[in-house]
Amino acid sequence: MNDASSGRATTPAPAGGPGAAPVPTKVVRLRHPWRIVVAVLLLAVVAVFIIDAAQREAFDWPNVGKYVFDQRVSQAAGFTLLLTVLSMIIGVVLGVILAVMRQSPNPVLKSIAWVWLWVFRGTPVYVQLVFWGLLSTIYTSIDLGVPFMEPWVSYPTTALLNTFWLAVIGLALNESAYMAEIVRAGLLSVDPGQSEAATALGMSWGKSMRRVVLPQAMRVIIPPTGNEVISMLKTTSLVTAVPFTLELYTRTRDISAAIFTPIPLLIVASIWYLAITSVLMVGQYFLEKRYARGVGARPDTGPGPVTGAMSAVDAEIAETAIAAKHGGDAR
Amino acid sequence: MSEQTTTPAGVDESAASSTPMVLAEHVSKSFGSNEVLKDISLEVRRGEVLCLVGPSGSGKSTFLRCINHLEQVSSGRLSVDGTPVGYREVGDKLYEMHPKDAAKQRRDIGMVFQRFNLFPHMTALENVMEAPTQVKRVSKAKAKARALELLARVGLAERADYYPAHLSGGQQQRVAIARALAMDPKLMLFDEPTSALDPELVGEVLDVMKELAKTGMTMIVVTHEMGFAREVADTLVFMDGGVVVETGDPREVLANPQHARTQAFLSKVL
Ligand SMILES: Nc1ncnc2c1ncn2[C@@H]1O[C@H](COP(=O)(O)OP(=O)(O)O)[C@@H](O)[C@H]1O
Ligand SMILES: [Mg+2]
Numbered sequence: 001m002n003d004a005s006s007g008r009a010t011t012p013a014p015a016g017g018p019g020a021a022p023v024p025t026k027v028v029r030l031r032h033p034w035r036i037v038v039a040v041l042l043l044a045v046v047a048v049f050i051i052d053a054a055q056r057e058a059f060d061w062p063n064v065g066k067y068v069f070d071q072r073v074s075q076a077a078g079f080t081l082l083l084t085v086l087s088m089i090i091g092v093v094l095g096v097i098l099a100v101m102r103q104s105p106n107p108v109l110k111s112i113a114w115v116w117l118w119v120f121r122g123t124p125v126y127v128q129l130v131f132w133g134l135l136s137t138i139y140t141s142i143d144l145g146v147p148f149m150e151p152w153v154s155y156p157t158t159a160l161l162n163t164f165w166l167a168v169i170g171l172a173l174n175e176s177a178y179m180a181e182i183v184r185a186g187l188l189s190v191d192p193g194q195s196e197a198a199t200a201l202g203m204s205w206g207k208s209m210r211r212v213v214l215p216q217a218m219r220v221i222i223p224p225t226g227n228e229v230i231s232m233l234k235t236t237s238l239v240t241a242v243p244f245t246l247e248l249y250t251r252t253r254d255i256s257a258a259i260f261t262p263i264p265l266l267i268v269a270s271i272w273y274l275a276i277t278s279v280l281m282v283g284q285y286f287l288e289k290r291y292a293r294g295v296g297a298r299p300d301t302g303p304g305p306v307t308g309a310m311s312a313v314d315a316e317i318a319e320t321a322i323a324a325k326h327g328g329d330a331r
Numbered sequence: 332m333s334e335q336t337t338t339p340a341g342v343d344e345s346a347a348s349s350t351p352m353v354l355a356e357h358v359s360k361s362f363g364s365n366e367v368l369k370d371i372s373l374e375v376r377r378g379e380v381l382c383l384v385g386p387s388g389s390g391k392s393t394f395l396r397c398i399n400h401l402e403q404v405s406s407g408r409l410s411v412d413g414t415p416v417g418y419r420e421v422g423d424k425l426y427e428m429h430p431k432d433a434a435k436q437r438r439d440i441g442m443v444f445q446r447f448n449l450f451p452h453m454t455a456l457e458n459v460m461e462a463p464t465q466v467k468r469v470s471k472a473k474a475k476a477r478a479l480e481l482l483a484r485v486g487l488a489e490r491a492d493y494y495p496a497h498l499s500g501g502q503q504q505r506v507a508i509a510r511a512l513a514m515d516p517k518l519m520l521f522d523e524p525t526s527a528l529d530p531e532l533v534g535e536v537l538d539v540m541k542e543l544a545k546t547g548m549t550m551i552v553v554t555h556e557m558g559f560a561r562e563v564a565d566t567l568v569f570m571d572g573g574v575v576v577e578t579g580d581p582r583e584v585l586a587n588p589q590h591a592r593t594q595a596f597l598s599k600v601l
Binding site for chain 2: 191193194196197198199200201202203204205207211212215216291293294295
């Protein structure tokens with residue numbers, strides 16, 4: 001049980017034979033002079049660019065300053081954030097359900113999930129958003145009742161779903177298909193011995209998913225999901241297809257059309273997108289920390305042996321899921 | 332835990348003690364065309380410690396997995412404590428159980444794996460508490476008290492708050508044993524519990540198992556530790572190629588194996 005000594009950092013071996021007075025050894029770190037040179041050069045280039053940009057008329061900095069905190073713009077940023085958060089939440093929840101359905105022993109559930117993925121991953125999100133915008137044209141009313149009979153209740157579609165919610169639904173359903181694959185990669189990364197142990201303890205399939213497999217899959221799921229959130233933030237600029245026009249990109253474009261200068265408002269939009277991304281990245285950091293429990297350094301000693309559940313292969317599975325998504329299709 | 336024998340409610344005590352804990356009658360199991368278990372018949376009495384030995388691939392793990400219905404037998408009959416595993420007996424017919432009922436049946440059977448399979452995102456204590464709180468709905472406080480007691484019993488009271496990654500292999504396996512015991516099983520299955528351990532860690536796990544055997548627990552142990560088999564087991568079963576080749580008192584079988592295949596195997600492991 002003297003495991004406390006294992007996994008300690010190696011200390012330099014004392015020079016000289018046993019009995020000889022220890023000769024002090026000076027450790028000279030490897031120097032990296034080129035790093036400094038490259039960094040200085042890059043800094044110089046950036047400085048030149050900034051000084052130049054500050055003076056350039058086309059950037060129109062006074063207008064950037066004027067509009068960056070314009071109420072219409074900040075409100076639009078709020079809508080963009082809201083669209084992102086809502087559609088991601090729905091997308092993740094649906095994605096988990098779909099992934100679990102695909103892993104389930106029930107063939108009906110498996111097929112439903114497969115068809116869902118086939119449809120929502122197989123068509124461009126822009127096309128889907130246009131379809132959602134046309135929903136009220138295709139289905140003028142939403143009826144409750146027995147099919148082909150007089151409905152019990154009937155609502156006009158436009159009264160139930162405004163363009164904002166259509167945009168959220170459109171983004172969320174598309175996202176769910178991608179999240180399903182990310183979650184599935186996570187589930188596959190968990191050692192099958194884990195669900196076997198859970199089953200042997202008398203846990204049902206659902207319980208072992210919830211309590212044992214999913215929490216471990218989270219470590220593999222979170223990084224690509226962070227990617228998805230940021231990707232979603234930018235995809236919201238497509239909801240003008242619905243058409244929902246109050247989000248950041250469409251709003252700033254409308255303003256720039258009115259004042260005849262496109263560039264400052266593009267900069268304003270970029271500043272807001274970057275600001276929101278930064279906030280979301282902080283959130284990801286804390287989530288990752290939360291799900292790293294049980295991996296990494298031992299609480300009472302130095303760095304301990306790391307026997308994480310995630311192997312290189314698992315990381316590869318997750319990467320493939322992302323690559324499959326970002327390669328080719330125009331989202 | 333001296334009063335480990337939990338009799339299922341409604342079962343007459345005398346009848347319960349006469350039924351064997353595990354009864355396998357002509358059990359066969361195939362994966363596709365690969366017949367892994369061939370006509371296995373075997374009986375494990377209450378409180379008996381049975382060691383199952385045999386070369387790799389002879390079907391030992393598969394047999395254990397069939398006992399708690401992680402695998403389904405292809406033919407034959409397997410019952411634990413008088414109840415067919417994974418089936419409900421009505422008249423002369425066996426109906427396949429709903430997974431929920433199969434899960435319920437597994438609660439009474441503890442299993443310990445070669446690779447420990449502790450839940451890495453939970454501390455030792457949480458690992459032991461998990462099944463009682465989640466499956467049996469025992470209160471947190473009660474489960475914790477019991478878990479600490481079990482961890483103390485396997486000599487790991489002071490490691491309760493460690494995550495598995497921070498425990499040695501031997502410690503992890505002892506936590507795994509405590510985790511299985513937390514469900515108060517009437518039968519414990521061990522699948523090569525010491526095979527993944529460094530040699531110097533084997534003893535601590537075997538000691539815990541010896542203690543457990545002394546309390547009267549019914550145990551089926553797949554192992555290559557012949558010393559353990561000789562000292563602790565009541566019965567030694569030698570399997571090869573999916574069939575039971577030889578069964579008997581471990582001291583006799585080990586000293587004087589009757590079958591050529593047993594002799595060949597023992598000459599390699601002893
Ligand atoms: N799930 C499975 N699917 C197909 N074949 C399997 C499966 N599990 C085990 N086997 C096969 O069954 C045989 C016996 O395996 P096992 O019971 O693990 O043997 P042992 O534990 O004695 O080493 C092996 O040939 C193995 O390949
Ligand atoms: Mg095996």
